[in-house]
Amino acid sequence: MTTPAAFAATTALMAEPPRAAMLQALLSGEAMTAGELARVAGIGAPAASAHLARLVEGGLVTVHPQGRHRYHRLATEDVAAAIEMLGGLADRVAPPRRWPHGEAFRTARLCYDHLAGRLGVALHAGLVDRGWMAPAPGGWAPTPAGEAHLADLGVDLAAARSARRLACDCMDWSERRAHLAGGLGRELAACCLRRHWVSRLSGQDGGDALARRRLTITPEGARRLGDAFGFRLQP
Amino acid sequence: MTTPAAFAATTALMAEPPRAAMLQALLSGEAMTAGELARVAGIGAPAASAHLARLVEGGLVTVHPQGRHRYHRLATEDVAAAIEMLGGLADRVAPPRRWPHGEAFRTARLCYDHLAGRLGVALHAGLVDRGWMAPAPGGWAPTPAGEAHLADLGVDLAAARSARRLACDCMDWSERRAHLAGGLGRELAACCLRRHWVSRLSGQDGGDALARRRLTITPEGARRLGDAFGFRLQP
DNA sequence: CCTGTCCTTCGTCCTGGCCCGAAGCGCGCG
DNA sequence: CGCGCGCTTCGGGCCAGGACGAAGGACAGG
Numbered sequence: 171m172t173t174p175a176a177f178a179a180t181t182a183l184m185a186e187p188p189r190a191a192m193l194q195a196l197l198s199g200e201a202m203t204a205g206e207l208a209r210v211a212g213i214g215a216p217a218a219s220a221h222l223a224r225l226v227e228g229g230l231v232t233v234h235p236q237g238r239h240r241y242h243r244l245a246t247e248d249v250a251a252a253i254e255m256l257g258g259l260a261d262r263v264a265p266p267r268r269w270p271h272g273e274a275f276r277t278a279r280l281c282y283d284h285l286a287g288r289l290g291v292a293l294h295a296g297l298v299d300r301g302w303m304a305p306a307p308g309g310w311a312p313t314p315a316g317e318a319h320l321a322d323l324g325v326d327l328a329a330a331r332s333a334r335r336l337a338c339d340c341m342d343w344s345e346r347r348a349h350l351a352g353g354l355g356r357e358l359a360a361c362c363l364r365r366h367w368v369s370r371l372s373g374q375d376g377g378d379a380l381a382r383r384r385l386t387i388t389p390e391g392a393r394r395l396g397d398a399f400g401f402r403l404q405p
Numbered sequence: 406m407t408t409p410a411a412f413a414a415t416t417a418l419m420a421e422p423p424r425a426a427m428l429q430a431l432l433s434g435e436a437m438t439a440g441e442l443a444r445v446a447g448i449g450a451p452a453a454s455a456h457l458a459r460l461v462e463g464g465l466v467t468v469h470p471q472g473r474h475r476y477h478r479l480a481t482e483d484v485a486a487a488i489e490m491l492g493g494l495a496d497r498v499a500p501p502r503r504w505p506h507g508e509a510f511r512t513a514r515l516c517y518d519h520l521a522g523r524l525g526v527a528l529h530a531g532l533v534d535r536g537w538m539a540p541a542p543g544g545w546a547p548t549p550a551g552e553a554h555l556a557d558l559g560v561d562l563a564a565a566r567s568a569r570r571l572a573c574d575c576m577d578w579s580e581r582r583a584h585l586a587g588g589l590g591r592e593l594a595a596c597c598l599r600r601h602w603v604s605r606l607s608g609q610d611g612g613d614a615l616a617r618r619r620l621t622i623t624p625e626g627a628r629r630l631g632d633a634f635g636f637r638l639q640p
Numbered sequence: 641c642c643t644g645t646c647c648t649t650c651g652t653c654c655t656g657g658c659c660c661g662a663a664g665c666g667c668g669c670g
Numbered sequence: 671c672g673c674g675c676g677c678t679t680c681g682g683g684c685c686a687g688g689a690c691g692a693a694g695g696a697c698a699g700g
Binding site (some may be wrong): 187188189194211228248 | 410411413415416419420421463464465487490491492493494497499530533534540543570573575578581583
């Protein structure tokens with residue numbers, strides 16, 4: 171824990187509407203240019219530049235210059251988890267008018283680089299239930315049986331191991347239950363996207379910071395994932 | 406999730422040093438009067454009153470008038486979980502100078518009304534490992550075997566069931582791993598305190614918002630809990 | 641090399657919010 | 671009943687920081 175001053179300084183970085191809009195947009199896991207983020211936040215380029223500079227300075231966002239573009243992304247999973255949690259808190263503490271996405275958003279979505287929503291927690295529970303993942307220092311680790319089944323599904327375990335953390339919990343605000351983060355969570359999500367078991371909305375971007383996080387489960391995905399992990403998602 | 410405006414409004418409630426100090430102090434689970442909180446935050450009574458009014462208005466804090474005192478506490482577990490998580494984020498995103506508690510704080514502490522730190526995650530893992538708790542809609546539920554053993558330890562299961570949520574994950578910022586929240590988490594903590602397996606620091610209060618959250622594990626507690634849940638805490 | 645694009649820096653204005661001192665209410669105690 | 675204490679409301683001063691327009695630097699393409 172930190173001093174109240176440091177706590178407030180970090181929290182204040184998220185506490186302005188333009189920065190909040192930017193961070194929510196970045197929660198899709200994509201890297202975005204300063205211009206896109208300015209449009210998402212509904213402000214001018216100079217203001218956006220200043221906000222982004224503060225987010226970078228504060229360690230919440232990292233920047234990767236490429237040519238004349240500057241791509242921004244969330245610095246760590248922890249940042250994503252905190253935004254996710256605050257979004258859930260704001261949702262139930264001051265439920266004004268809901269965001270247009272509503273139910274669909276609770277079914278399946280991206281949380282930074284891994285799966286969240288009902289799908290995310292069902293996968294987490296399935297991994298534990300079937301003994302494919304067991305508690306380990308720092309979070310979870312796949313069991314031998316789990317490694318075999320995950321590899322069989324097409325999950326790149328070597329890539330998962332290269333992450334800073336192999337597997338850990340991330341609080342799911344809509345289900346109030348943990349879903350899987352860490353390298354394994356990332357590779358599981360990548361696998362689902364690669365094999366078209368879930369798909370992003372191919373919609374336009376623009377003012378809507380959340381649309382890019384929504385996922386739909388394909389019929390094929392519902393079948394394969396349901397069989398592998400032993401659940402049936404009610405829609 | 407909510408609109409960026411609502412997100413920012415809720416987040417801004419935590420983003421000022423005085424309010425952050427108050428919220429951190431309330432994270433001990435105790436109810437505190439406006440005057441105490443003013444002292445903790447280092448500001449005058451009028452300013453404290455205004456801050457508390459905003460926190461109540463925003464749904465983060467509830468107030469219970471008793472005589473000429475007004476007792477304040479965190480409104481829900483969700484609020485506590487969010488503060489916990491932001492504290493951890495600030496700690497690793499901008500690690501300036503550590504708070505004087507340091508290591509001891511990571512061993513065992515209160516998070517609102519349940520146990521956190523190494524002890525909290527060890528209990529969570531132990532419950533799952535031994536099959537005393539299994540995934541259930543909305544979080545976890547004790548198994549028949551678990552009910553027997555928990556009752557045997559002295560946990561009041563009836564009281565646990567009366568809570569809004571029986572048992573769910575709460576992210577532990579220092580261990581980066583879930584510990585147990587919900588009614589069961591609360592009763593487990595109450596049991597440990599009642600039986601003197603852990604004890605609060607009997608220190609003075611005052612400017613230190615965190616001291617009241619620290620817990621020490623008694624020798625008796627280390628033995629009983631270690632035997633029951635199968636872990637050994639290295640100090 | 642010149643042009644267009646993307647982004648940042650600078651200068652300026654302005655609003656929102658924090659703080660304190662003084663005064664007003666309500667409750668408990670003597 | 672009247673004093674004292676805890677807390678709130680009111681009024682005024684102050685400063686941080688957000689927004690914009692204009693100008694300046696970097697990069698790709700013709």
